[in-house]
Amino acid sequence: MPLVSSKDVLLKARAEGYAVGAFNLNNMEMAQAIVQAAEEEQSPVIIQASQGAIKYAGLEMICAMARVLADASSVPVVLHLDHGTDYKQNVKCLRAGFTSLMFDGHELPLEQNIAMTAKIVDIAHSVGLPVEAEIGSVLTIEGLLSDAEMAEIRALEVPKQFEILRKKIGPRVEAHIARPEEAKRFVDETGVDFLAAAVGSVHGLWLDIWPLRVDRLKEIYDAVQIPIVSHGSSGVLISKAHAEAKGVELLPGEGSLKDAIKVGYTKINVATALSMEFNRAMLEAAAKRPGEKDPRKLLDPARKAVVAKTKEYIRLFESNGKGGGATCAAKGEVAGSQEIKRGEE
Ligand code: 13P
Numbered sequence: 001m002p003l004v005s006s007k008d009v010l011l012k013a014r015a016e017g018y019a020v021g022a023f024n025l026n027n028m029e030m031a032q033a034i035v036q037a038a039e040e041e042q043s044p045v046i047i048q049a050s051q052g053a054i055k056y057a058g059l060e061m062i063c064a065m066a067r068v069l070a071d072a073s074s075v076p077v078v079l080h081l082d083h084g085t086d087y088k089q090n091v092k093c094l095r096a097g098f099t100s101l102m103f104d105g106h107e108l109p110l111e112q113n114i115a116m117t118a119k120i121v122d123i124a125h126s127v128g129l130p131v132e133a134e135i136g137s138v139l140t141i142e143g144l145l146s147d148a149e150m151a152e153i154r155a156l157e158v159p160k161q162f163e164i165l166r167k168k169i170g171p172r173v174e175a176h177i178a179r180p181e182e183a184k185r186f187v188d189e190t191g192v193d194f195l196a197a198a199v200g201s202v203h204g205l206w207l208d209i210w211p212l213r214v215d216r217l218k219e220i221y222d223a224v225q226i227p228i229v230s231h232g233s234s235g236v237l238i239s240k241a242h243a244e245a246k247g248v249e250l251l252p253g254e255g256s257l258k259d260a261i262k263v264g265y266t267k268i269n270v271a272t273a274l275s276m277e278f279n280r281a282m283l284e285a286a287a288k289r290p291g292e293k294d295p296r297k298l299l300d301p302a303r304k305a306v307v308a309k310t311k312e313y314i315r316l317f318e319s320n321g322k323g324g325g326a327t328c329a330a331k332g333e334v335a336g337s338q339e340i341k342r343g344e345e
Contacts, residue, residue, distance in 0.1 A: 003067060004076040006100035007130040007193055009044040010227045010266050018318040019261045022046035022080060022229075023310055024271035026053055028065055029303040030278060035069040035077055037310035041320040046100065046267065048080040051089060063097045075323030080132075082269065090120050094129055102132040102196070110135075110182065117190040125191065132267070135186050136178030136198030138231040141205045144169045154207075159247035162209050173200055177216055184223040194267060195220070196229040199260070205235020206272045209248050212236060214255030214263060221264030228264040233257065234272035238316065261317065270313055274306050281305035 013020050025031040025047050038045035047069075049062045057065075063079065070077035080100035081093040090101050103120045105113035117133040124131045141150065145168065153161050178197040187195060199217040202210060221228055230236070237243055237256045257268070282302035289297060314320050 001070065001073065001076065003070045003079050003097070003099045004044075005128070005130055006046060006078045006080055006132075006267070009046070009076050009078060010130075010194060013044070013319065013322070014227045014266045016322070017262070018322060019230075019266050019268045020044050020046055020319050021310070021313050021317055022048045022078075022082070022267050022269045023274055023313075024048050024050060024053065024082060024269070025062070025065075026275060026278070027057065029299050030274065030306055031065045031069060033303045033306035034274075034310050035073055037307045037314060038075050038077065038323065039073050040307070041311055041314045042075060042323040043314045043319040043321070044076040044078075044323050045314070045319075046078040046080050048082040048100075048269065050082045050271075051085065053082075054089075054093075059092060059096050067097065082271075087116065087120060090131075091123065094124060094127065098129070100130055100132070102134075104134045104196075106134040106137050106198075110186070114186060114189050117186070117192055121191045121193075130193035132194040132196055132229055133186070133190060133192045134196035134198070134231070135183055137176035138196070138198045138201055138203055139169075139173060139176055140203040140232075141169075141235070144172060144202065158209060161207065162246070162248050165210070169202065173202060174213075177213055178220060180216070180219040180223040183220045187224040187226060192226070194227045194229050195224055196231050198231075200254075201230060201232035201236050203232040204272045205232065206276055207235045208238050208242060209246060210235045210237055211243070211248070211250050211254035211256065212260050213253055214259045215253035217260055217265065218263040227266035229267040229269065230257070230260065230265045231269050233268050233270050234276075236260075257316070268313075268317055273313075274309055277305045277309040278302045 009020050023034045031047055034047050047066055054062055066079040078100050079098045081098050081102050083104040084090045084102050085104050090103055101124050103117050105116050121131045153164055176198055183197055197220045200213045239256045239258045243250055282298050285298045285301040
């Protein structure tokens with residue numbers, strides 16, 4: 001089916017109590033893998049492109065890939081701009097065929113963030129496109145710890161990892177959490193459709209241990225009553241059971257991704273975990289085939305690994321089976337789903 005609006009899938013998800021994965025693509029194989037996973041799980045899905053991905057592949061190429069994949073799929077597929085940092089980027093994506101936009105003005109003073117978000121909402125809504133915007137700050141791990149510090153932490157046992165992270169980054173993350181009254185004002189004055197409200201996650205952490213301030217998320221959702229977007233999801237603690245298994249002690253008000261979905265998280269952005277999985281499988285294939293001259297022999301295992309990882313997330317978010325149920329007439333016709341045979345290379 002043609003690309004759909006994020007509003008269609010996210011309002012339905014919120015009403016029915018599940019979340020929809022918004023997965024970042026970096027190349028054709030990742031885009032194919034994400035849509036294939038959604039198809040196999042019969043789930044709606046959001047493929048999203050950062051400004052970096054747009055620069056790498058080209059805006060028209062990103063749109064063309066998303067359009068072809070959506071047209072061949074039986075489940076709803078959205079093409080979303082992730083972290084658009086200015087007006088022009090949003091307008092270019094609107095014109096090119098994106099079906100969902102984001103303005104990220106979290107580094108601006110609140111007044112300016114409100115003014116620019118409202119301007120983008122105005123133009124987007126005039127052609128029926130929804131807009132996401134960010135308040136508070138979802139920090140990036142690279143801005144909090146050096147690569148060497150992070151490598152040292154990764155080498156430790158999980159309870160120790162957590163103890164050190166809590167001490168080293170906890171207070172700074174806490175200081176950037178969004179406030180409910182600010183969120184309410186932001187939504188009222190901008191008319192934004194979805195709110196990326198910082199509630200303790202960190203971009204790029206990639207560990208499955210970091211808790212969210214679920215109490216704050218609930219207050220924000222209760223105040224704004226629009227779907228809340230999770231950024232920096234790759235490092236977030238997945239469930240209370242994972243916390244127990246890993247020896248992660250939660251403070252009052254803290255919770256996991258699963259708890260957060262119950263109280264407002266509806267669009268869950270995942271980038272690092274899929275990229276790491278892609279690279280892991282590609283490097284593993286390269287190690288097994290030294291001197292391989294066909295890049296597809298390295299990229300196809302990576303694509304398959306991303307399919308498997310994306311399916312895990314879809315089931316975690318409980319959007320599986322929520323994609324409409326029709327079987328895909330065109331399934332298998334998108335390049336990449338067939339094995340490469342001898343003589344076809
Ligand atoms: P991660 O890279 O931590 O999954 O965050 C992704 C994200 O929030 C994209 O907007």
